[in-house]
Amino acid sequence: xxxxxxxxxxxxxxxxxxxxxxxxxxxxxxxxxxxxxxxxxxxxxxxxxxxxxxxxxxxxxxxxxxxxxxxxxxxxxxxxxxxxxxxxxxxxxxxxxxxxxxxxxxxxxxxxxxxxxxxxxxxxxxxxxxxxxxxxxxxxxxxxxxxxxxxxxxxxxxxxxxxxxxxxxxxxxxxxxxxxxxxxxxxxxxxxxxxxxxxxxxxxxxxxxxxxxxxxxxxxxxxxxxxxx
Amino acid sequence: xxxxxxxxxxxxxxxxxxxxxxxxxxxxxxxxxxxxxxxxxxxxxxxxxxxxxxxxxxxxxxxxxxxxxxxxxxxxxxxxxxxxxxxxxxxxxxxxxxxxxxxxxxxxxxxxxxxxxxxxxxxxxxxxxxxxxxxxxxxxxxxxxxxxxxxxxxxxxxxxxxxxxxxxxxxxxxxxxxxxxxxxxxxxxxxxxxxxxxxxxxxxxxxxxxxxxxxxxxxxxxxxxxxxxxxxxxxxxxxxxxxxxxxxxxxxxxxxxxxxxxxxxx
Numbered sequence: 231x232x233x234x235x236x237x238x239x240x241x242x243x244x245x246x247x248x249x250x251x252x253x254x255x256x257x258x259x260x261x262x263x264x265x266x267x268x269x270x271x272x273x274x275x276x277x278x279x280x281x282x283x284x285x286x287x288x289x290x291x292x293x294x295x296x297x298x299x300x301x302x303x304x305x306x307x308x309x310x311x312x313x314x315x316x317x318x319x320x321x322x323x324x325x326x327x328x329x330x331x332x333x334x335x336x337x338x339x340x341x342x343x344x345x346x347x348x349x350x351x352x353x354x355x356x357x358x359x360x361x362x363x364x365x366x367x368x369x370x371x372x373x374x375x376x377x378x379x380x381x382x383x384x385x386x387x388x389x390x391x392x393x394x395x396x397x398x399x400x401x402x403x404x405x406x407x408x409x410x411x412x413x414x415x416x417x418x419x420x421x422x423x424x425x426x427x428x429x430x431x432x433x434x435x436x437x438x439x440x441x442x443x444x445x446x447x448x449x450x451x452x453x454x455x456x457x458x459x
Numbered sequence: 460x461x462x463x464x465x466x467x468x469x470x471x472x473x474x475x476x477x478x479x480x481x482x483x484x485x486x487x488x489x490x491x492x493x494x495x496x497x498x499x500x501x502x503x504x505x506x507x508x509x510x511x512x513x514x515x516x517x518x519x520x521x522x523x524x525x526x527x528x529x530x531x532x533x534x535x536x537x538x539x540x541x542x543x544x545x546x547x548x549x550x551x552x553x554x555x556x557x558x559x560x561x562x563x564x565x566x567x568x569x570x571x572x573x574x575x576x577x578x579x580x581x582x583x584x585x586x587x588x589x590x591x592x593x594x595x596x597x598x599x600x601x602x603x604x605x606x607x608x609x610x611x612x613x614x615x616x617x618x619x620x621x622x623x624x625x626x627x628x629x630x631x632x633x634x635x636x637x638x639x640x641x642x643x644x645x646x647x648x649x650x651x652x653x654x655x656x657x658x659x660x661x662x663x664x665x666x667x668x669x670x671x672x673x674x675x676x677x678x679x680x681x682x683x684x685x686x687x688x689x690x691x692x693x694x695x696x697x698x699x700x701x702x703x704x705x706x707x708x709x710x711x712x713x714x715x716x717x718x719x720x721x722x723x724x725x
Contacts, residue, residue, distance in 0.1 A: 416697035422688075
């Protein structure tokens with residue numbers, strides 16, 4: 231039987247080439263860059279610092295705020311600057327993907343702001359952003375239960391495929407981004423667009439989890455390179 | 460202060476009931492509050508439906524217009540779904556542009572209808588690359604008593620299924636809203652069901668008090684053939700793979716039931 235090869239030559243369960251750099255923004259308390267193929271996300275963490283806007287302050291924990299945005303030059307057709315409905319939804323699900331991992335109760339009355347800029351987009355920007363944000367939070371020294379690691383999976387023809395790239399988003403039967411805490415085996419983000427029986431949907435989620443486990447090692451390695459002498 | 464303490468006590472009470480798989484209004488884990496579906500409540504709209512789930516009340520309205528198709532889909536109709544959390548519906552809703560929750564709700568409902576192919580969008584095209592029908596579904600929350608996504612999703616599909624298309628005069632390029640007879644070309648009935656977790660157990664159809672103690676939820680939209688067409692996790696906590704599998708089962712079963720109920724009303 232001929233082995234299944236994807237448009238870019240990858241195997242079904244293969245991630246795109248990964249680059250993770252820690253501490254890329256000198257001004258930030260923590261930062262990271264994550265690339266998967268042509269998709270590149272940069273995350274910067276500021277805080278814990280005094281909460282802004284102040285009325286959102288909470289007395290017994292820190293408030294995590296996430297801001298996802300795409301650079302105007304990140305796609306073929308220029309992206310209009312400023313928040314869109316899409317970016318606001320992604321900011322929300324990103325926050326909810328990170329919150330389960332962060333010990334927010336350690337920093338009452340403060341705010342932790344995470345800014346995610348997508349400087350180049352070629353599918354999988356929300357998951358690249360979550361990977362970068364999670365490493366940036368760790369880089370900022372914020373106590374966490376685990377790193378959050380994220381990747382999307384789908385199904386092309388009969389194959390469950392990991393880390394959909396560019397053109398694959400148009401041919402996949404579904405697009406399922408997953409964020410995962412590997413040590414706890416807990417899913418912190420799950421979305422799906424598509425049309426698939428429940429059994430197969432489960433397989434797609436499992437495919438994404440396998441990818442998360444690979445990314446987890448890369449994240450830890452990148453953090454060690456900066457912090458362990 | 461007394462009120463704050465009452466709220467804390469109530470939250471603890473609901474959590475402790477949930478840990479024994481019981482609920483404050485004595486419902487079963489998978490039991491919905493009473494559902495009513497009332498199509499055609501807005502005469503001026505092309506389609507509309509009022510859905511009540513317990514005290515939660517939502518109206519969805521369909522309006523149509525003729526416009527230009529998207530360049531990457533030159534032979535298809537255009538679908539737009541929006542939601543407004545009007546301040547009349549809850550002391551927690553504020554005036555102003557749609558906030559995060561309203562945007563998310565509209566996008567989750569949109570995904571279910573779009574991805575399932577519920578509307579046969581190819582049949583909405585009038586002239587390739589030039590003219591097509593645009594379908595706007597607007598969701599208006601009238602009273603927020605919990606489980607808004609399920610109510611909004613049900614109202615939207617009910618409104619679409621009962622919508623009648625206005626007439627289009629190709630020569631004059633005008634839409635005649637007085638003459639409506641043809642139905643919208645509909646193929647499927649996607650239904651979103653939100654499964655939520657309290658005290659490590661899974662439940663359906665939270666009321667407002669239960670939503671306050673909910674740690675995490677998963678909205679699963681299924682269509683007529685049992686396929687899943689959209690997923691959305693919500694809330695600041697996490698889920699295990701086993702819980703997700705269980706949520707699939709629960710929402711598929713309930714989705715089937717609600718589709719039958721929907722068929723009775725259209």
